[in-house]
Amino acid sequence: MSSSDRVESAIAERREIVNEAITEQLPVQKPERLYAASRYLLDAGGKRLRPTILLLTAEAISGVEPFDAEYREFPSPTGEEVDVLSAAVSIEVIQSFTLIHDDIMDDDDLRRGVPAVHREYDLETAILAGDTLYSKAFEYMLDTGAPAERSVEALDELATTCTEICEGQALDVDFENRGDVTTDEYLEMVEFKTAVLYAAAASIPAILLGSDDETVDALHGYGLDIGRAFQIQDDLLDLTVPSDTLGKQRGSDLIEGKRTIITLHARDQGIDVESLVSEDPTEAEIEAAVETLEDAGSIDFARKMAQDLVESGKERLEVLPDGESRELLESIADYLVERGY
C-alpha cells in the first residue's frame, strides 16, 4: 500500500469505530427533534480526522498496536483504564457544533452534501442543537474514567479550545472589514479558528493517559502545526484544482474577496488582489489570476509554509515511541498537504 492509501485506510477503520460510538453515546432520545437535529450533520458524513488523530496518539503513547486495543478500556501506562473513545467522540461533537453554528452565521445552505441544519430544521432548532452538542462534549470528556486530576486538565484544554475557536471566528469576521490584515494576524486567526481543535485532539489523550508535560506540549504543537498546514492547503486547493474536482467554483476565495495567506502575500508584493478577477470570471480569467499569484511567488510561499509546518509537526512526534501509530500520525501530516481536494 502507498503511504496515502495506508493513511486513508487507517482513517476509514477508525471512522467506523467512532461512528458506532456516536450512535451509542448520542442516541436520538426525547426531545426527539432536538436530538435528531444534533445528530443530523454527524450522520451526514465527515472524515473523523480529529478523533482518528486522538486514537492514534493514544495508541502510540500506550505502545498498543493499532486495533489490538479496546478503546473503551484503554491501558494507561500508569495502570488505569481510560475510555479514550469517549474523548474522541467529544472532539468530533465539538467540531459538529461549530459547523452548525458557523453555517447559521455564514447563512450557508449546504454542508457535507446535505442541507445545513438550520435549513433542514430551522434557526431555533439549529442554535439549540449546537448548544446541546456543546454541553454533551463536556459530558463525554468527563466520562473517560481517567483520574480526576487528568480529567480536570483535559476539561480545561477543551474549554480553552472552545473559547479560542469562538475568538478565531470573531477575528475572521473582523478581518473581512479590514484592509490591513498582516500574515501574522491571519495565521493567528487560523490557529484559533482551526488549528486548536487539532491540538486538543492530539494532546488530550496524552493528558488522560498521564504523559509528562513535555509530551503533552509537543503533541499540542503537532496539532497546531498540522491544523495550520491543513488550512493553507485548503487555500491552495481553491486556486489550483479544477472546479469539477473541487466540487465548487475554482478561485471562489478570489471571487468572494476572502483573505488567505496567498492573497495577503501577493498584496505585500504590491499586487492589487481585489481586481484580479471579475464577479463572474471565466476559467481563463482565473487561470491568469493564478499565474499572477505564481509570478509574485505567493503560491510557492504558501506551499513552502505548509510544508514547513508539516515538517515541524512531524519532528514534534519524536516524543512518541517508535511504531506504526506514530508513523501513521506522521503520514497524516503529509497527507494533509498532499491531498488533491
Add this chain to the structure above:
Amino acid sequence: MSSSDRVESAIAERREIVNEAITEQLPVQKPERLYAASRYLLDAGGKRLRPTILLLTAEAISGVEPFDAEYREFPSPTGEEVDVLSAAVSIEVIQSFTLIHDDIMDDDDLRRGVPAVHREYDLETAILAGDTLYSKAFEYMLDTGAPAERSVEALDELATTCTEICEGQALDVDFENRGDVTTDEYLEMVEFKTAVLYAAAASIPAILLGSDDETVDALHGYGLDIGRAFQIQDDLLDLTVPSDTLGKQRGSDLIEGKRTIITLHARDQGIDVESLVSEDPTEAEIEAAVETLEDAGSIDFARKMAQDLVESGKERLEVLPDGESRELLESIADYLVERGY
C-alpha cells in the same frame, strides 16, 4: 427590617460583589467586539439571584457569617480554600448565555430594558457571544482551586444542567404545537428550562466545599423546588398584576396562547382557554378571563402549588447548619412567591 427588605438587601450586597468579579474575570479584550457583546447583557442589569444563592449556600456550609468571608478564598470545612466567587460567576454567565440565545430564538427585541444582543450587534455576533460565554463558564468553574475530585463533580453538574436547559427549551417549543400537554409534562419542562440552574447554584458550592451526598442532594432539591415556584409565580403575576406595574401587557400569556400551569389546569376543568380573550383585549375582557380562571380554581391551584414547592424547598434546607445565611435562603424561597412583579 422586614423579611423581604432583608432579602433584597442581601441580594443587593452580593450583586455588587458578583458584578465586580464579572468585570475582573470577563474583561473586554481582543477580539473586542466579541467580548463587548458577551458582556453587554451582563452589564445591562439582572438581580444576580442565582449567584447570590450560591454564595449564601457556601456561607451556610462553612458556617461563615455573611461578609466575614473572602469569597475568593473560601474556607472549606475540610481545610482547603475554594474560590466560590468564580463558581458564582460561572452560573451567572451560563444564565446570560441562555438569555442571548433565547432572545435570538424568540426574536425578542428587548431584554433588561436594552436591545437584545442580536439587535444591538447582529445575529452572528450574538450566537458567538453566547458560545463564548458557554466555554468561559466551564473555565470559571475549573478555576475554583477545589480538589480535582470535587471540580470534576461540579463540572459534571454544570454540563448536565446545560444539556437539560437545552432540552427544556426544546420541549417548550414542542409544546406550542401540541394541544395535549399534561401538567406533569409542563412541570418537567419548567424543571429543565428554569429550575435546574437554581439547583446547580445551590448544590455546586456544597460539591466544591466537600459536603456529603445527602447535603448536595437536598440543596439540589431546594433549587428545583424554588425554581419551579419562581416560574409558577411568573405565570400568576402575568394574570394578576396591572400592566403598569408588570411593565408589560397583563394577560400576555393568554393573548399569545402560551401554556402555563394555570391554563392547563383550566383546560382540564373543561374551559376553552383559547377563546377566553380576543387578540387585542380590553382590560375588562382580561378581568373577566381571570375571573373565569379563578372560578375554575386554576389560580388557587397554581398558588397552592407554588406555596407547596416553597415549603418543600425550605424543609430541604434543614441539612444546613442554623444561622443567618440559611435563614436568608429560606427567605429567598418565600420572596420568590411573594414578590409582586
